[in-house]
Amino acid sequence: MVVAIDGHFMVRSEALGRSGILVLGMHRSGTSALTGVLAALGVVAPKTQISGDKWNSRGYWESARINHFNERLLSAAGSAWDDWSRFDPGSLDARELARFATESNALLRSEFGNEKLFAIKDPRICRIVPFWLEALRAFEASPIVILAVRHPVEVAGSLQSRDQMSYIDGVMLWLRSILDAEHESRGLGRSFTRYDDLLNDWRSAVKKLSADIGLVWPVSPDHAATEIEKFISSDLRHNTARSLHDIDLPDVLSGWASDVWEIVSGLAGDLLREEDVYSRLDGIRAEFASYCDAVLVEREKQNTRSNVSRADLNEARKHGRKKGFLLSGSSVWFKNHRRYWIARFLLLAAPAFSSEYTERLRRRLERYEAQGRIERKTSS
16 A cells, blocks of 8 residues: 655565566656667557657557656646646545555556556656555566656756747656656666667667566567667657757756756666665755745746736726737637637547547647636546
Protein backbone atom coordinates (compact mmCIF):
# COMPACT_ATOMS: atom_id res chain seq x y z
CA MET A 1 0.00 0.00 0.00
CA VAL A 2 1.22 3.54 -0.77
CA VAL A 3 1.56 5.86 2.19
CA ALA A 4 2.66 9.49 2.46
CA ILE A 5 4.82 10.54 5.41
CA ASP A 6 6.14 14.10 5.83
CA GLY A 7 5.05 14.93 2.29
CA HIS A 8 6.84 12.02 0.64
CA PHE A 9 5.69 8.67 -0.72
CA MET A 10 7.27 5.74 1.09
CA VAL A 11 8.51 2.92 -1.14
CA ARG A 12 9.93 -0.53 -0.58
CA SER A 13 13.13 -1.87 -2.08
CA GLU A 14 12.89 -5.66 -2.18
CA ALA A 15 13.90 -7.61 -5.30
CA LEU A 16 10.95 -9.09 -7.18
CA GLY A 17 10.41 -11.66 -9.91
CA ARG A 18 9.89 -9.48 -12.99
CA SER A 19 10.96 -6.05 -14.18
CA GLY A 20 9.16 -2.88 -15.22
CA ILE A 21 11.18 -0.23 -17.02
CA LEU A 22 10.12 3.32 -16.26
CA VAL A 23 11.07 5.50 -19.22
CA LEU A 24 11.40 8.90 -17.59
CA GLY A 25 11.98 12.13 -19.41
CA MET A 26 10.56 15.56 -19.98
CA HIS A 27 7.87 16.04 -22.64
CA ARG A 28 9.36 16.24 -26.16
CA SER A 29 12.61 14.59 -25.05
CA GLY A 30 12.55 11.47 -27.18
CA THR A 31 10.84 9.17 -24.70
CA SER A 32 8.53 7.90 -27.44
CA ALA A 33 11.40 7.03 -29.76
CA LEU A 34 13.26 5.36 -26.90
CA THR A 35 10.25 3.28 -25.86
CA GLY A 36 9.72 2.26 -29.48
CA VAL A 37 13.30 1.01 -29.58
CA LEU A 38 12.76 -0.95 -26.37
CA ALA A 39 9.64 -2.51 -27.86
CA ALA A 40 11.59 -3.61 -30.92
CA LEU A 41 14.15 -5.17 -28.57
CA GLY A 42 11.43 -7.31 -27.01
CA VAL A 43 10.37 -5.17 -24.05
CA VAL A 44 6.57 -5.39 -23.82
CA ALA A 45 4.70 -2.16 -24.57
CA PRO A 46 1.24 -1.35 -23.14
CA LYS A 47 -1.85 -2.77 -24.82
CA THR A 48 -3.86 0.46 -25.16
CA GLN A 49 -1.49 2.90 -26.83
CA ILE A 50 -2.02 6.51 -27.81
CA SER A 51 -1.96 6.75 -31.59
CA GLY A 52 0.49 8.91 -33.49
CA ASP A 53 -0.47 12.41 -34.60
CA LYS A 54 1.18 15.30 -36.43
CA TRP A 55 3.36 15.95 -33.39
CA ASN A 56 4.56 12.37 -33.20
CA SER A 57 3.69 10.49 -36.36
CA ARG A 58 5.52 7.30 -35.34
CA GLY A 59 3.41 6.86 -32.23
CA TYR A 60 3.81 7.61 -28.54
CA TRP A 61 4.27 4.05 -27.20
CA GLU A 62 2.30 5.28 -24.21
CA SER A 63 -0.71 3.76 -22.50
CA ALA A 64 -3.78 5.94 -23.03
CA ARG A 65 -5.26 4.59 -19.80
CA ILE A 66 -2.15 5.24 -17.69
CA ASN A 67 -1.84 8.69 -19.25
CA HIS A 68 -5.40 9.54 -18.23
CA PHE A 69 -4.83 8.01 -14.78
CA ASN A 70 -1.81 10.25 -14.22
CA GLU A 71 -3.81 13.28 -15.29
CA ARG A 72 -6.45 12.45 -12.70
CA LEU A 73 -3.85 11.80 -10.01
CA LEU A 74 -2.19 15.15 -10.68
CA SER A 75 -5.55 16.91 -10.79
CA ALA A 76 -6.62 15.38 -7.47
CA ALA A 77 -3.52 16.95 -5.92
CA GLY A 78 -4.23 20.32 -7.54
CA SER A 79 -1.67 19.91 -10.31
CA ALA A 80 -1.53 19.24 -14.07
CA TRP A 81 0.83 18.06 -16.82
CA ASP A 82 2.32 21.53 -17.39
CA ASP A 83 2.82 22.38 -13.73
CA TRP A 84 6.46 23.11 -12.87
CA SER A 85 5.94 23.32 -9.11
CA ARG A 86 6.96 20.42 -6.88
CA PHE A 87 4.26 17.75 -6.58
CA ASP A 88 2.89 17.51 -3.04
CA PRO A 89 1.63 13.99 -2.19
CA GLY A 90 0.36 15.44 1.07
CA SER A 91 -2.42 17.01 -0.99
CA LEU A 92 -3.98 13.55 -1.25
CA ASP A 93 -5.62 12.07 1.81
CA ALA A 94 -5.08 8.41 2.76
CA ARG A 95 -8.38 7.32 1.23
CA GLU A 96 -7.64 8.95 -2.13
CA LEU A 97 -4.14 7.53 -2.13
CA ALA A 98 -5.41 4.02 -1.43
CA ARG A 99 -7.96 4.33 -4.22
CA PHE A 100 -5.33 5.43 -6.72
CA ALA A 101 -3.00 2.64 -5.57
CA THR A 102 -5.69 0.02 -6.12
CA GLU A 103 -6.52 1.44 -9.55
CA SER A 104 -2.86 1.55 -10.61
CA ASN A 105 -2.50 -2.15 -9.81
CA ALA A 106 -5.55 -2.97 -11.92
CA LEU A 107 -4.17 -0.82 -14.75
CA LEU A 108 -0.83 -2.61 -14.72
CA ARG A 109 -2.54 -6.00 -14.82
CA SER A 110 -4.74 -4.89 -17.68
CA GLU A 111 -1.88 -3.38 -19.70
CA PHE A 112 0.85 -5.95 -19.06
CA GLY A 113 -0.72 -9.11 -17.62
CA ASN A 114 1.97 -11.59 -16.56
CA GLU A 115 4.76 -10.24 -18.76
CA LYS A 116 8.24 -10.48 -17.26
CA LEU A 117 9.75 -7.37 -18.85
CA PHE A 118 7.69 -4.34 -19.83
CA ALA A 119 8.00 -0.57 -20.21
CA ILE A 120 5.88 2.30 -18.91
CA LYS A 121 6.32 5.70 -20.48
CA ASP A 122 4.56 8.95 -19.62
CA PRO A 123 6.44 12.23 -19.02
CA ARG A 124 4.01 13.02 -16.19
CA ILE A 125 5.60 10.23 -14.15
CA CYS A 126 8.73 12.37 -13.71
CA ARG A 127 6.89 14.31 -11.01
CA ILE A 128 5.32 11.29 -9.29
CA VAL A 129 8.12 8.73 -9.49
CA PRO A 130 7.71 7.40 -5.92
CA PHE A 131 4.05 6.56 -6.55
CA TRP A 132 4.92 4.46 -9.60
CA LEU A 133 7.87 2.78 -7.92
CA GLU A 134 5.50 1.56 -5.23
CA ALA A 135 2.87 0.63 -7.84
CA LEU A 136 5.42 -1.54 -9.66
CA ARG A 137 6.46 -3.28 -6.46
CA ALA A 138 2.82 -3.91 -5.54
CA PHE A 139 2.56 -5.45 -9.02
CA GLU A 140 5.52 -7.67 -8.07
CA ALA A 141 7.83 -6.03 -10.58
CA SER A 142 11.28 -4.64 -9.81
CA PRO A 143 11.62 -1.09 -11.17
CA ILE A 144 14.35 -0.12 -13.63
CA VAL A 145 14.72 3.49 -14.73
CA ILE A 146 15.91 4.99 -18.01
CA LEU A 147 16.15 8.77 -18.03
CA ALA A 148 15.92 10.26 -21.52
CA VAL A 149 17.45 13.74 -21.71
CA ARG A 150 17.38 16.41 -24.38
CA HIS A 151 18.73 19.96 -24.45
CA PRO A 152 16.28 22.30 -22.64
CA VAL A 153 16.18 24.82 -25.48
CA GLU A 154 15.13 22.12 -27.95
CA VAL A 155 12.46 20.92 -25.53
CA ALA A 156 11.16 24.43 -24.86
CA GLY A 157 11.10 25.16 -28.59
CA SER A 158 9.07 22.04 -29.27
CA LEU A 159 6.58 22.88 -26.52
CA GLN A 160 6.30 26.41 -27.84
CA SER A 161 5.43 25.06 -31.30
CA ARG A 162 2.99 22.43 -30.07
CA ASP A 163 1.37 24.06 -27.04
CA GLN A 164 2.25 27.75 -27.39
CA MET A 165 4.00 27.39 -24.03
CA SER A 166 6.40 30.21 -23.22
CA TYR A 167 10.10 29.43 -23.25
CA ILE A 168 10.32 30.30 -19.57
CA ASP A 169 7.57 27.83 -18.65
CA GLY A 170 9.10 25.21 -20.94
CA VAL A 171 12.52 25.46 -19.30
CA MET A 172 10.98 25.48 -15.81
CA LEU A 173 8.99 22.34 -16.62
CA TRP A 174 12.18 20.76 -18.01
CA LEU A 175 14.03 21.54 -14.78
CA ARG A 176 11.23 20.19 -12.61
CA SER A 177 10.95 16.96 -14.58
CA ILE A 178 14.67 16.25 -14.73
CA LEU A 179 15.46 17.24 -11.14
CA ASP A 180 12.60 15.25 -9.62
CA ALA A 181 13.05 12.17 -11.82
CA GLU A 182 16.79 12.04 -11.06
CA HIS A 183 16.37 12.60 -7.33
CA GLU A 184 13.58 10.09 -6.80
CA SER A 185 15.20 7.29 -8.81
CA ARG A 186 18.55 7.23 -7.01
CA GLY A 187 19.66 3.84 -5.80
CA LEU A 188 17.80 1.98 -8.54
CA GLY A 189 19.22 0.28 -11.60
CA ARG A 190 19.13 3.14 -14.06
CA SER A 191 20.71 4.68 -17.12
CA PHE A 192 20.84 8.14 -18.71
CA THR A 193 20.56 8.46 -22.47
CA ARG A 194 20.67 11.54 -24.70
CA TYR A 195 18.12 11.96 -27.46
CA ASP A 196 20.87 12.93 -29.90
CA ASP A 197 22.82 9.75 -29.13
CA LEU A 198 19.75 7.61 -29.78
CA LEU A 199 19.13 9.26 -33.16
CA ASN A 200 22.78 9.36 -34.23
CA ASP A 201 23.84 5.85 -33.20
CA TRP A 202 21.06 3.78 -31.72
CA ARG A 203 23.20 0.61 -31.61
CA SER A 204 25.72 2.19 -29.25
CA ALA A 205 22.89 3.72 -27.23
CA VAL A 206 21.15 0.38 -26.63
CA LYS A 207 24.47 -1.31 -25.87
CA LYS A 208 25.11 1.27 -23.17
CA LEU A 209 21.58 0.84 -21.79
CA SER A 210 22.05 -2.91 -21.60
CA ALA A 211 25.32 -2.52 -19.70
CA ASP A 212 23.98 0.14 -17.32
CA ILE A 213 20.84 -1.71 -16.23
CA GLY A 214 22.20 -5.24 -16.57
CA LEU A 215 19.70 -6.54 -19.12
CA VAL A 216 20.07 -8.85 -22.09
CA TRP A 217 17.46 -7.78 -24.63
CA PRO A 218 14.90 -10.49 -25.51
CA VAL A 219 15.45 -9.62 -29.18
CA SER A 220 19.04 -8.94 -30.25
CA PRO A 221 19.81 -5.52 -31.77
CA ASP A 222 20.76 -7.22 -35.06
CA HIS A 223 17.35 -8.89 -35.32
CA ALA A 224 15.57 -5.70 -34.21
CA ALA A 225 17.49 -3.42 -36.58
CA THR A 226 14.95 -3.35 -39.41
CA GLU A 227 12.11 -2.49 -37.04
CA ILE A 228 14.11 0.13 -35.17
CA GLU A 229 15.31 1.87 -38.32
CA LYS A 230 11.71 2.32 -39.46
CA PHE A 231 11.23 5.04 -36.92
CA ILE A 232 14.70 6.16 -35.74
CA SER A 233 16.03 8.83 -38.09
CA SER A 234 17.36 12.38 -37.94
CA ASP A 235 14.09 13.82 -39.26
CA LEU A 236 12.60 13.24 -35.82
CA ARG A 237 14.55 16.26 -34.60
CA HIS A 238 12.64 19.44 -35.42
CA ASN A 239 14.20 21.83 -32.89
CA THR A 240 17.98 22.08 -32.80
CA ALA A 241 18.78 25.28 -30.90
CA ARG A 242 21.74 24.54 -28.68
CA SER A 243 22.29 27.61 -26.50
CA LEU A 244 20.27 28.98 -23.61
CA HIS A 245 21.44 32.40 -24.76
CA ASP A 246 19.20 31.94 -27.82
CA ILE A 247 16.08 32.52 -25.73
CA ASP A 248 15.07 35.21 -23.26
CA LEU A 249 15.36 33.76 -19.74
CA PRO A 250 16.11 35.16 -16.30
CA ASP A 251 19.81 34.70 -15.63
CA VAL A 252 19.27 32.44 -12.64
CA LEU A 253 16.98 30.13 -14.62
CA SER A 254 19.41 29.99 -17.52
CA GLY A 255 22.23 29.17 -15.11
CA TRP A 256 20.37 26.30 -13.47
CA ALA A 257 19.28 24.84 -16.80
CA SER A 258 22.83 25.06 -18.14
CA ASP A 259 24.26 23.35 -15.06
CA VAL A 260 21.66 20.58 -15.02
CA TRP A 261 22.13 19.92 -18.73
CA GLU A 262 25.89 19.73 -18.26
CA ILE A 263 25.41 17.19 -15.46
CA VAL A 264 22.83 14.89 -17.05
CA SER A 265 24.59 15.05 -20.40
CA GLY A 266 27.81 14.10 -18.63
CA LEU A 267 26.09 11.20 -16.89
CA ALA A 268 24.68 10.01 -20.21
CA GLY A 269 28.14 10.14 -21.74
CA ASP A 270 29.78 8.35 -18.79
CA LEU A 271 31.88 11.45 -18.15
CA LEU A 272 30.65 11.86 -14.56
CA ARG A 273 29.94 9.59 -11.61
CA GLU A 274 26.47 9.86 -10.12
CA GLU A 275 27.69 10.13 -6.53
CA ASP A 276 29.86 13.10 -7.43
CA VAL A 277 26.95 15.26 -8.62
CA TYR A 278 24.23 14.51 -6.05
CA SER A 279 25.01 17.48 -3.79
CA ARG A 280 25.21 19.84 -6.76
CA LEU A 281 21.85 18.67 -8.11
CA ASP A 282 20.25 18.80 -4.67
CA GLY A 283 21.39 22.40 -4.23
CA ILE A 284 19.90 23.43 -7.57
CA ARG A 285 16.69 21.56 -6.78
CA ALA A 286 16.27 23.38 -3.45
CA GLU A 287 16.99 26.79 -4.99
CA PHE A 288 14.65 26.09 -7.88
CA ALA A 289 11.85 25.14 -5.46
CA SER A 290 12.16 28.52 -3.75
CA TYR A 291 12.20 30.24 -7.15
CA CYS A 292 9.01 28.42 -8.19
CA ASP A 293 7.25 29.54 -5.01
CA ALA A 294 8.21 33.16 -5.72
CA VAL A 295 7.04 32.94 -9.35
CA LEU A 296 3.69 31.48 -8.26
CA VAL A 297 3.14 34.40 -5.89
CA GLU A 298 3.95 36.92 -8.61
CA ARG A 299 1.72 35.23 -11.19
CA GLU A 300 -1.15 35.16 -8.73
CA LYS A 301 -0.84 38.94 -8.48
CA GLN A 302 -0.83 39.18 -12.27
CA ASN A 303 -3.90 36.94 -12.51
CA THR A 304 -5.72 39.21 -10.09
CA ARG A 305 -4.95 42.20 -12.29
CA SER A 306 -5.94 40.19 -15.38
CA ASN A 307 -9.32 39.34 -13.87
CA VAL A 308 -9.95 43.04 -13.37
CA SER A 309 -9.03 43.64 -17.01
CA ARG A 310 -11.37 40.85 -18.12
CA ALA A 311 -14.20 42.48 -16.16
CA ASP A 312 -13.51 45.74 -17.98
CA LEU A 313 -13.50 43.87 -21.29
CA ASN A 314 -16.89 42.29 -20.56
CA GLU A 315 -18.31 45.63 -19.55
CA ALA A 316 -17.07 47.19 -22.80
CA ARG A 317 -18.55 44.34 -24.78
CA LYS A 318 -21.89 44.71 -23.00
CA HIS A 319 -22.16 48.36 -23.97
CA GLY A 320 -20.74 47.92 -27.47
CA ARG A 321 -17.64 50.03 -26.91
CA LYS A 322 -14.04 49.49 -28.03
CA LYS A 323 -15.13 47.25 -30.88
CA GLY A 324 -11.77 47.37 -32.60
CA PHE A 325 -10.04 46.13 -29.46
CA LEU A 326 -12.58 43.36 -29.02
CA LEU A 327 -12.12 42.11 -32.54
CA SER A 328 -8.32 42.17 -32.48
CA GLY A 329 -7.00 41.86 -28.94
CA SER A 330 -9.40 39.14 -27.79
CA SER A 331 -10.17 37.24 -31.01
CA VAL A 332 -7.71 34.45 -30.21
CA TRP A 333 -9.16 34.11 -26.71
CA PHE A 334 -12.73 33.73 -28.03
CA LYS A 335 -11.63 31.34 -30.80
CA ASN A 336 -9.84 29.06 -28.35
CA HIS A 337 -12.81 29.04 -26.00
CA ARG A 338 -15.15 28.11 -28.84
CA ARG A 339 -12.89 25.24 -29.91
CA TYR A 340 -12.41 24.17 -26.32
CA TRP A 341 -16.14 23.85 -25.61
CA ILE A 342 -16.78 22.02 -28.89
CA ALA A 343 -14.18 19.46 -27.85
CA ARG A 344 -15.70 19.19 -24.37
CA PHE A 345 -19.14 18.65 -25.91
CA LEU A 346 -17.78 15.84 -28.09
CA LEU A 347 -16.11 14.29 -25.06
CA LEU A 348 -19.52 13.95 -23.41
CA ALA A 349 -20.27 11.35 -26.06
CA ALA A 350 -16.95 9.58 -25.46
CA PRO A 351 -18.54 6.12 -24.88
CA ALA A 352 -19.72 6.21 -28.48
CA PHE A 353 -16.22 6.81 -29.85
CA SER A 354 -13.17 4.65 -30.06
CA SER A 355 -10.69 4.87 -27.18
CA GLU A 356 -8.13 6.40 -29.56
CA TYR A 357 -10.48 9.17 -30.68
CA THR A 358 -11.48 9.87 -27.07
CA GLU A 359 -7.83 10.17 -26.12
CA ARG A 360 -7.21 12.59 -28.98
CA LEU A 361 -10.08 14.73 -27.70
CA ARG A 362 -8.55 14.81 -24.25
CA ARG A 363 -5.18 15.80 -25.67
CA ARG A 364 -6.89 18.50 -27.76
CA LEU A 365 -8.45 19.91 -24.60
CA GLU A 366 -5.02 20.08 -23.01
CA ARG A 367 -3.70 22.12 -25.91
CA TYR A 368 -6.66 24.47 -25.98
CA GLU A 369 -6.21 25.03 -22.26
CA ALA A 370 -2.59 25.99 -22.87
CA GLN A 371 -3.37 28.12 -25.93
CA GLY A 372 -6.33 29.96 -24.46
CA ARG A 373 -5.34 29.89 -20.78
CA ILE A 374 -8.74 28.38 -20.15
CA GLU A 375 -9.54 27.39 -16.60
CA ARG A 376 -9.07 23.63 -16.25
CA LYS A 377 -12.13 21.51 -15.67
CA THR A 378 -12.44 17.78 -15.15
CA SER A 379 -13.32 15.99 -18.38
CA SER A 380 -16.53 14.01 -18.36
